[in-house]
Amino acid sequence: MKLQVSYPSILAVSLVAGIFSLTVALLLLANFAQRGTYELFDNPKYVELKQQLAENPGDERIEEQIRDLDRQLRESYFNHRRFMARGVYLLIGGALLTLVTARWAASLRPRTPHPTLPDESADPLSREHRWGRRGAAAVVAAVAALMCGLALRADRILPRSLNELEQVAARTSRDQDTPPEPAAKKTQGTDPAAKTPAAAALPTY
Amino acid sequence: MKKVASIILLWLLLPGLATVVAGELIPVPSFSNHEVPTTEVAPGEWSAWEVVHVVFLFAALVLATLFALVARSRKYLLALCVVSLIWFGFWRGGCICSIGATQNVAQGLCDRGFTIPLSVLAFFLLPLVFTLFFGRTFCAAVCPLGAVQELVAVRNVRVPRWLDHTLGVFPFIYLGAAVLFAATGTAYLICRYDPFVPLFRASGNASMVLIGVCVIVISLFVGRPYCRYLCPYGAILGLLSRVSKWHVRIVPGECINCRLCEDACPYGAIEAPISAEPPEQRARGKRHLAWILLATPGVIAVMAWLGTTWSGPLSRLDFEVRLAEQVKLEEMQQAEATDASDAFRNEGRSPSDLYAEGIKRQQQYARLGGWLGVWIGVVLSAKLVQLSVRRGRSDYRPNQSNCVACGRCFRSCPVELVRLGLIEDVSEKVEEARA
Amino acid sequence: MTPDDKSVDRKSADRRRFLVDAARVSGLAAFSGAIGFLAGRKGHAAESRWQIDPDKCIGCGNCATYCVLDESAVKAVQCFDMCGYCDICTGYFDTNYQEINTAAENLLCPTDSLVRTFVEEKAGQRFYEYTIDLPLCIGCGVCVKGCALMNGSLYLQVMHDRCVDCNECAIAVACPSRAFGRIPAETPYRMKKQALAVVRQKAADPENAKARELLSQVYQS
Numbered sequence: 001m002k003l004q005v006s007y008p009s010i011l012a013v014s015l016v017a018g019i020f021s022l023t024v025a026l027l028l029l030a031n032f033a034q035r036g037t038y039e040l041f042d043n044p045k046y047v048e049l050k051q052q053l054a055e056n057p058g059d060e061r062i063e064e065q066i067r068d069l070d071r072q073l074r075e076s077y078f079n080h081r082r083f084m085a086r087g088v089y090l091l092i093g094g095a096l097l098t099l100v101t102a103r104w105a106a107s108l109r110p111r112t113p114h115p116t117l118p119d120e121s122a123d124p125l126s127r128e129h130r131w132g133r134r135g136a137a138a139v140v141a142a143v144a145a146l147m148c149g150l151a152l153r154a155d156r157i158l159p160r161s162l163n164e165l166e167q168v169a170a171r172t173s174r175d176q177d178t179p180p181e182p183a184a185k186k187t188q189g190t191d192p193a194a195k196t197p198a199a200a201a202l203p204t205y
Numbered sequence: 206m207k208k209v210a211s212i213i214l215l216w217l218l219l220p221g222l223a224t225v226v227a228g229e230l231i232p233v234p235s236f237s238n239h240e241v242p243t244t245e246v247a248p249g250e251w252s253a254w255e256v257v258h259v260v261f262l263f264a265a266l267v268l269a270t271l272f273a274l275v276a277r278s279r280k281y282l283l284a285l286c287v288v289s290l291i292w293f294g295f296w297r298g299g300c301i302c303s304i305g306a307t308q309n310v311a312q313g314l315c316d317r318g319f320t321i322p323l324s325v326l327a328f329f330l331l332p333l334v335f336t337l338f339f340g341r342t343f344c345a346a347v348c349p350l351g352a353v354q355e356l357v358a359v360r361n362v363r364v365p366r367w368l369d370h371t372l373g374v375f376p377f378i379y380l381g382a383a384v385l386f387a388a389t390g391t392a393y394l395i396c397r398y399d400p401f402v403p404l405f406r407a408s409g410n411a412s413m414v415l416i417g418v419c420v421i422v423i424s425l426f427v428g429r430p431y432c433r434y435l436c437p438y439g440a441i442l443g444l445l446s447r448v449s450k451w452h453v454r455i456v457p458g459e460c461i462n463c464r465l466c467e468d469a470c471p472y473g474a475i476e477a478p479i480s481a482e483p484p485e486q487r488a489r490g491k492r493h494l495a496w497i498l499l500a501t502p503g504v505i506a507v508m509a510w511l512g513t514t515w516s517g518p519l520s521r522l523d524f525e526v527r528l529a530e531q532v533k534l535e536e537m538q539q540a541e542a543t544d545a546s547d548a549f550r551n552e553g554r555s556p557s558d559l560y561a562e563g564i565k566r567q568q569q570y571a572r573l574g575g576w577l578g579v580w581i582g583v584v585l586s587a588k589l590v591q592l593s594v595r596r597g598r599s600d601y602r603p604n605q606s607n608c609v610a611c612g613r614c615f616r617s618c619p620v621e622l623v624r625l626g627l628i629e630d631v632s633e634k635v636e637e638a639r640a
Numbered sequence: 641m642t643p644d645d646k647s648v649d650r651k652s653a654d655r656r657r658f659l660v661d662a663a664r665v666s667g668l669a670a671f672s673g674a675i676g677f678l679a680g681r682k683g684h685a686a687e688s689r690w691q692i693d694p695d696k697c698i699g700c701g702n703c704a705t706y707c708v709l710d711e712s713a714v715k716a717v718q719c720f721d722m723c724g725y726c727d728i729c730t731g732y733f734d735t736n737y738q739e740i741n742t743a744a745e746n747l748l749c750p751t752d753s754l755v756r757t758f759v760e761e762k763a764g765q766r767f768y769e770y771t772i773d774l775p776l777c778i779g780c781g782v783c784v785k786g787c788a789l790m791n792g793s794l795y796l797q798v799m800h801d802r803c804v805d806c807n808e809c810a811i812a813v814a815c816p817s818r819a820f821g822r823i824p825a826e827t828p829y830r831m832k833k834q835a836l837a838v839v840r841q842k843a844a845d846p847e848n849a850k851a852r853e854l855l856s857q858v859y860q861s
Contacts, residue, residue, distance in 0.1 A: 040750035070744035115464035129592040135371025150518035157530040231724030243850040249800030393808035545816035
């Protein structure tokens with residue numbers, strides 16, 4: 001059973017459905033992007049207000065502000081979540097309609113087979129093989145380079161072996177027995193010159 | 206006044222706090238006309254659903270095989286595609302899929318304490334067994350990920366064959382990495398980077414949704430990009446399909462070399478006849494192959510050595526290693542405390558024990574990195590050998606490992622149309638007329 | 641092609657077919673071996689579900705944000721048998737509370753899902769029952785952290801009417817105290833050790849069916 005539909009009408013339906021799906025997708029994206037403004041428990045403005053209230057207990061004005069903000073945050077949180085849930089179903093439905101009508105349109109205008117004239121001059125298989133070999137080697141080289149790059153970039157934090165760990169532990173316990181002056185240097189932050197001997201002994205990767 | 210009240214109340218709370226700190230709880234009061242309720246929790250879903258899913262999987266595999274090999278009907282395959290997408294994709298949620306089950310099996314083989322449910326094992330093995338005999342009929346109409354890509358392919362761009370070979374190396378590398386991290390129980394990479402599961406669940410983390418949208422959009426123009434260039438299970442299926450006994454064929458009989466099926470495959474899996482090489486090219490080809498075979502042990506050794514240097518990035522996926530590094534950084538006062546390091550300190554384990562565990566694991570990852578390097582070296586060598594061997598062919602055939610039995614090529618073949626009775630075979634009359 | 645070439649070709653084709661058949665049979669044998677090994681090792685390998693160990697949970701808040709579902713599958717649960725029914729609940733009220741009322745600045749719960757109902761007044765003390773309005777709870781664990789200052793009767797659990805049981809739980813990966821684990825699907829819930837002791841006592845009473853029902857759902861290692 002095949003309905004008699006015209007190509008332009010099916011294409012039009014497909015386009016409309018596609019635009020609808022795209023719009024819904026963009027709206028969902030905008031909804032998602034606004035997530036930061038309505039985080040409930042980490043909201044910086046809310047935290048700041050609570051701090052102000054702790055410093056000035058009993059201040060009615062701050063209390064009012066907190067209550068308003070709390071209500072606003074809760075409303076927008078649940079609204080956004082509801083929008084996301086419904087929007088996703090709309091998106092899936094719209095995308096499905098776009099897809100079905102697009103395929104229907106494509107089936108109304110089938111492509112005829114297009115075998116190309118045989119390429120007598122060059123041997124396509126050997127070219128395919130040659131470039132395939134180079135490409136495969138390139139992919140593997142790229143993966144290896146990426147992994148080696150990641151390995152070189154990060155400093156080695158832990159000692160390389162259990163023996164080294166024991167040496168480091170022995171050295172730090174010896175340091176703790178020495179007079180407090182080097183210990184004061186230890187707490188001076190991340191100045192590399194002031195690094196403890198133990199830390200300096202750790203080889204960077 | 207309020208400040209004083211809160212201070213007084215805090216003092217009233219102190220005995221309560223003290224008892225709690227001492228390990229004793231504030232007793233539950235006994236009420237005169239109120240019963241202390243018992244906690245109620247929502248029951249889980251019927252766990253026997255998984256048995257139903259395995260039975261359905263078997264049925265779907267049988268049907269896909271019948272439709273592709275016996276009935277040779279793309280219409281039925283498409284219908285089964287839709288049913289599989291709805292059942293395995295949206296209804297079952299696309300998890301635990303056959304692709305992900307690879308990780309469960311890897312972990313089950315290596316970790317003594319890890320149990321695999323029989324349903325997961327069935328999801329891993331049934332498609333493999335069917336592929337071993339009938340080719341990739343699982344990919345055709347049963348796998349929900351494949352079904353999405355199959356149904357979304359509207360306008361296909363032809364990927365140059367050499368590029369197809371190049372990108373075809375990646376699923377094997379992905380397989381190696383996935384098995385490595387699953388076997389150590391560190392991470393399920395396939396699950397973390399599954400592009401389609403956010404679609405099936407209609408929700409997901411931002412990165413998963415982004416990857417999913419990208420892959421689906423690419424699927425509109427490039428046929429089955431996940432299946433061809435990413436799927437690690439597809440790598441295994443491709444190998445098995447190569448030795449399958451009754452692989453799907455384009456021509457239900459003798460190929461007449463009419464060339465009408467050449468651009469019928471959106472996945473570039475139709476192989477054209479290959480002419481014989483001139484002798485000097487053949488000799489050169491043989492020498493080339495000999496060089497590659499000679500270089501293979503060297504390639505594997507180099508990759509193995511390189512792999513051992515990857516222990517840093519590989520081990521950082523492991524929780525214990527990350528925790529050990531975090532605690533070490535805090536000790537050297539180069540990082541601030543995190544939830545994880547606070548929880549660690551509450552546990553009461555000594556930092557030196559943690560460091561020892563972290564170092565042990567990093568050394569383990571150096572060894573495992575070496576094995577991953579060996580695997581990548583083997584994959585590269587196999588690919589190079591495959592691309593240096595030339596076997597003659599006189600008819601149009603689907604590529605034994607890449608063909609996903611989608612059935613698009615059937616209708617383009619005149620011999621098939623004769624079989625279906627849609628056209629008449631007039632070759633004999635032409636012969637007579639010629640004679 | 642000479643007849644010799646043809647027979648050589650046929651021999652090589654036969655040899656190839658034999659090798660392929662051998663590969664197929666050995667592949668099948670390997671699979672059967674793998675099934676046998678994996679399936680037989682543990683006997684009945686049951687289905688399992690993700691769950692939080694409440695004794696390990698630190699209430700960090702990741703449960704609300706890392707779940708792949710928009711509304712997290714993790715929610716707070718109240719163990720009434722461990723609750724002190726306190727007037728000033730540290731899981732309900734902020735430590736800097738101004739007054740004992742339901743004003744936003746005094747409460748901890750960001751979605752107002754913890755409900756405080758008056759029960760009784762005895763010997764000058766007022767007792768309140770604290771229950772959770774599940775549709776509103778987002779599983780952030782703020783009440784759990786607050787409650788832990790006292791009895792710790794509130795705890796987070798994965799709800800199995802909502803959880804989609806991912807192969808790798810995204811929250812489990814992000815949990816800083818490794819509190820997530822897989823437990824048998826027949827008993828997909830956990831309780832704190834102290835709470836379990838109390839509920840076991842309650843279940844010993846033959847008339848208390850609810851306590852027995854709860855115990856039947858709880859994993860007791």
